[in-house]
Each structure stands twice: as C-alpha cells, then as structure tokens.
Amino acid sequence: MEGRDLCLIDQRLLPHALKILRLSTYPEAIAAIREMAVRGAGTIGVTGGFAMAQAALAAPAGGGFWQEVERAAGAIAAARPTAKNLSYAVDRVRAAMKGAPGIEEARRRAVAEGQAVYDDDARMTEEIAKAGLSLFQGRRSVLTHCNAGWLAYPGWGSALAPIYLAHRQGQSVFVYATETRPRSQGAKLTSWELTQAGVPHALIADTAAGHLMAKGEVELAVVGADRIAANGDTANKIGTYTLAVLAREHRIPFYVAAPSPTFDAECPSGDLIPIEERDEKEVLEVSGLLATGEAATVRMANPGTCAKNPAFDVTPARLITGFITEQGIVEPNAQAIGRFLHSR
Amino acid sequence: MEGRDLCLIDQRLLPHALKILRLSTYPEAIAAIREMAVRGAGTIGVTGGFAMAQAALAAPAGGGFWQEVERAAGAIAAARPTAKNLSYAVDRVRAAMKGAPGIEEARRRAVAEGQAVYDDDARMTEEIAKAGLSLFQGRRSVLTHCNAGWLAYPGWGSALAPIYLAHRQGQSVFVYATETRPRSQGAKLTSWELTQAGVPHALIADTAAGHLMAKGEVELAVVGADRIAANGDTANKIGTYTLAVLAREHRIPFYVAAPSPTFDAECPSGDLIPIEERDEKEVLEVSGLLATGEAATVRMANPGTCAKNPAFDVTPARLITGFITEQGIVEPNAQAIGRFLHSR
Helix, strand or coil, X not given: CEXXXXXXXXXXXXXXXXXXXXXXXXXXXXXXXXXXXXXXXXXXXXXXXXHHHHHHHXXXXXXXXXXXXXXXXXXXXXXXXXXXXXXXXXXXXXXXXCCCCCHHHHHHHHHHHHHHHHHHHHHHHHHHHHHHHHHHCCCXXXXXXXCCCCCCCCCCCCCHHHHHHXXXXXXXXXXXXXXXXXXXXXXXXXXXXXXXXXXXXXXXXXXXXXXXXXCCCCCXXXXXXXXXXXXXXXXXXXXXXXXXXXXXXXXXXXEEECCHHHEECCXXXXXXXXXXXXXXXXXXXEEEECCCXXXXXXXXXXXXXXXXXXXXXXXXXXXXXXXXXXXXEECCCHHHHHHHHHXX | CECCEEEEECCCCCCCCCCEEEECCHHHHHHHHHCXXXXXXXXXXXXXXXXXXXXXXXXXXXXXXXXXXXXXXXXHHCCCCCCHHHHHHHHHHHHHHCCCCCXXXXXXXXXXXXXXXXXXXXXXXXXXXXXXXXXXXXXXXXXECCCCCCCCCCCCCCCHHHHHHHHHCCCCCEEEEEXXXXXXXXXXXXXXXXXXXXXXXXXXXXXXXXXHHHCCCCCEEEECCCEEEXXXXXXXXXXXXXXXXXXXXXXXXXXXXXXXXXXXXXXXXXXXXXXCXXXXXXXXXXXXXXXXXXXXXXXXXXXXXXXXXXXXXXXXXXXXXXXXXXXXXXXXXXXXXHHHHHCC
C-alpha cells in the first residue's frame, strides 16, 4: 500500500506482460478481485484487508463513518464467495478498528491491520515451505494444479513454497504443472513463476494427469486451497477433486498446503462451502499472444454452444493425505484441525 | 473418392469454417492424417483405405507396381500409430488386391475395397446406435469426451451414434461435452455436431468433469476408442482414463462405443498399444476466431515453458462397463471379445 493506493501485479496479463495495477479506492479493489486481476486465496485476502483500510481512509469523518465502513466490509467480503481468506482479512481489519478512540485512530489501525494480515500471511508461507520440505525426501516429481505460488499468496505461496525451498536447497525437483482450464493459471502463472525461479517443470493438459500417474511419472501432488471446512473437506480450483481421486487410485500422496486463514472453523463440511459459478466465456474463449506479439482473445469453441463453468470443487477429507500448515503437517480430520486452529 | 481425389472435411478449421479438402495423392492423404486435418479412428481408417487406392492408381504399371504398393502401405499405416482402424483398412485393401489377375484388376479392387471399408464402417455405426439405445432408458445426461461423432467415424459416428438415435426418437438427452485439451475436439467438433443435430448440450472444461459427477449431474459416460486390446484395455484420446476412474468412483456406467475394426486381436493388453506423443505446441497454443472474425492462433502458455503432450491414454478393461458394438453390448473381457471378433 502506498498512501491510499494499492499496487498489485495484474495477473490477467501474465505471462505476456508484467504490469502493476494501482487501485485508489475500495470499489476498484473489489472490481480487481471480481475480474481476477488479483487472484489466489491469500492475495485476495490481503487485497480485501487493504481495501478495508482504503474504505476507512475515504469514509467521511462525520457521523456516517462506521456505517460506511460496515457497508464497505460487506461489499468487499462478497467480492468472491469461495476463498475464506477474504472474509478472514475483512473481519480482522474490522475487529482491529472496533473500540478505537476516534476516527483517526480507527483509520490508523485499519492500515496497520491490513499490513499485519499481509505480514502474517507471508511469514506463515515460510513455515509452510519448511513443513513441506520433508515430503521431497526420496521424491522428485511433484504435480501441482492452478497457481498456488507467490502470485496467489503473500511471501512464498502455499503449494509452491516447499517446492521453492527444496529447489533452493539443491534438491532435484521436477514439477508437472496442469494447465488448469478454463483460465489456464498453470500454463500462465505457475509456469511463469517456476521459470523465474529456475525450477525444472513441464506443462501438461489437464487431461494428461491420469496417464502420467498411471505411468509412474508423479510421486507427489501438492495443491493450494480456497477454503477448508472444519472436517477437512477442501474447496480449491476446479479440477482439484479429479486430481485427488486420481492420486488415490495410484496411491500417490496428495497434500493441501494452506495456512490457518484458509481454514473455516464455522463451516462443518465441504457441501456447505459456496462454489462460485463464473462467466461461460472463460470456457468458450482463450487469451494469449498473436505471432505479432499483440495480446488477443480468440473464440475457441463452437459459436452455438453454451458452457457450464464452476470455478471450484470440493475434495473430501478422505482423499487428502495431509495439510501442510504453518505448524507442520496436520491430519485431515476434525480433531486434528480443531487442535491446530485452537493453538494458532 | 472422386476419380483419384479424396474429398474430406478439413477438421482443423471447424467450427469456424467448413472447408472440403481435396487430396490427390496418397502422400497428401498421409499428411492430412498426420496434421489431423482428418482425425477420428474410423475417419483415419477410411482415409488410409482410400489412400491405398490412390497409391494403386498412381503406381507405375511396370515391374515396380507391387513394390510401390507395399511401400505406400507401410507409409500410410505409419501415419499415426495408435488407431487400429488405420492398419485394418490398409490391410483390407492390400489383401483384396493380392491375387488379382493383372494390375488393372488390382487397381479396381483397391478402389472397391476402400469403398467397402467405408460402407461397412458406416453400416456398423447404425448398429452401434441401436445397440446403445437401451442405455438411455431412464437416463438423460450423458458425458462424452473428444469427438466420436460422424466427423470421427463414417455414418453416425461411434459414441455419438446412440445419442443421435435417442434424440431422433424423441428421448430427452442432454450431453456434457468435455473440451478435450489440447486440441479441444469437444469444444470445436462435438459441440458443432450436436448443434447441427439440435441435441441439447453444454461444454465443460476437462477439469469440471469430477465436480459434475460428484453433484450427480452425469448419469452415463460414453466415449469412442482408437484401439481395443484383446483383453479389453482401451486406448482413446488423452483424458479418457481420468474420466473412467472418475466414473468408477461415482458408480456411473462407462461405455466404449466401437465397431470391430477398432479391436486388435493381436494386441494382448493395453500396455502394448503404442501411444503417440505429439508436438508440444498443441498444449502451448490455442486457435480460434478473433473478434474480427479472422482465424488466429495465440500463444497461451508462458514462453519459457515446455510441455509434455501424450495424445492418448489407456483405460484398463476393469473400468469399462461394456463395449457398444455392431453386435450389441460386449463385456470387457478376453472371452467375450474373442467370441465377438470370431463371429464377425
């Protein structure tokens, strides 16, 4: 955050252009979340926290201040429904403001708490990196889905954090990145991150994951999460559930990397997690670069055809080997998750 | 076939343009198969059979005729490795030519047998349509992968044949077509075919199949095949295996529609089926129409990234509920397949 402005990478333009988006108001931040200029559970959360600070700075110091902050909190938390991190960050900033002696102090606390959410998230991903490191003992090839790197989460990212650390420590790591249609975050974001970091990897179509697992090419699967219910059921990018079923079929360990802000203690099970349905255009169209270097979107699908576009799915806890958290590996059951969340 | 010319729809241009490709020589036919201007097990086979006729018509009537025909047979059969129908058609035309009294008669037989392969294939798909009809009793929503319609197989197609018949007979059918990256045959070809035929359908990203099955939205899965081993293991478009694993997980019947030319009695099991690895550009790039209506290919993926692109996978017989063939439903085991192939 610079003054009242929030500066973020416009993830819609990657990997073809690296452009910083400057957001001056909280409605601009909401639009950036909705349109997925910023995406990834942690990044959405942190953007939401700073958007609360923007709302506090902009709200009139007169009688309407708290009403305006409450209105903003509702709108920010509703920008996207699935990731828990968004309401987590909004609630933290709101709670920090409450009881402040005067509006100026409330504003100061809002900015400080937005920054604290960011700093805490970043620190937790360092712990996740260390906690996941042992999974690479004797394993080289890891499959990941969507993007759960530093674009998606402050600091090191979630699923990619242990991969980055293992690579830095000189371990031989090879990543299979699934394309992750419809928005192709694997092809556009994860592949870009891994290239920047020099981590050996290959992109595969989402259809190829089963074949590679059957051929013994995948030794470990690690994904991120958008919301984890109290019983361990996990909402993550559409396609995660399919990969978890395949991993179980091939006895491949399937880990979900997520710090505590992604856990939702008040949601008892996965069937209660709201699943966002997004515009069918995401399925029907694809964007990229023309041979001329110009950015373009092409209509790929048949013109008369409609598409269904659920953006997330739920992986039941029974298919998850463990959660990689800031406090180590947590077993995928209500008791272990309860202890973990209680101790944070 | 018109004279020496083979006229086929250029499937690379669909759904955005319907253009007939005219192939005058067998090397042109080989190139069309390799570049997937023609694709689909049956269509590849029939093209190969007619390409043999082209080779016979063009081979010099002097002493080198039979050597030239043999050379062509080898080259045509090797155009793509996975679909059994290609070597089946080449072998049929070659066998029909053998023992002909003179070169002119050999040429006549080559053309006639090429046409006979086509006619037989088309007739078999009508039988497949009838054989699969009973699967729609009490079931409405069917998922299919890639394109196994009349573009892929002469006549009615394979997997889509029973769907077309059920729809024509007034049954309520709804098709989920998976996009089928990397070449998006579901989005481009199956969706186009279904739109032409007025069959209600929705396109989904490959990543969404598991979620829809978990939600109870899929009652039946039917796919085509490129080669079926003697034990029932089935090679088909990459992603088929994943769908079969998901169907089993959700107790959804999973059928493979294929006439006898797709069965390979000499291949004992799926691990011996050659799996084609295709150009990584198919994964890295996507083609479609710009808003201007102009056809274009965009580089979708990160520039520094390589891709792995297996074009097929093998679904073990244990995950297949049954084969829909020209002689009815055949159980997925060596005995039943042996009886079926023996009786043809």
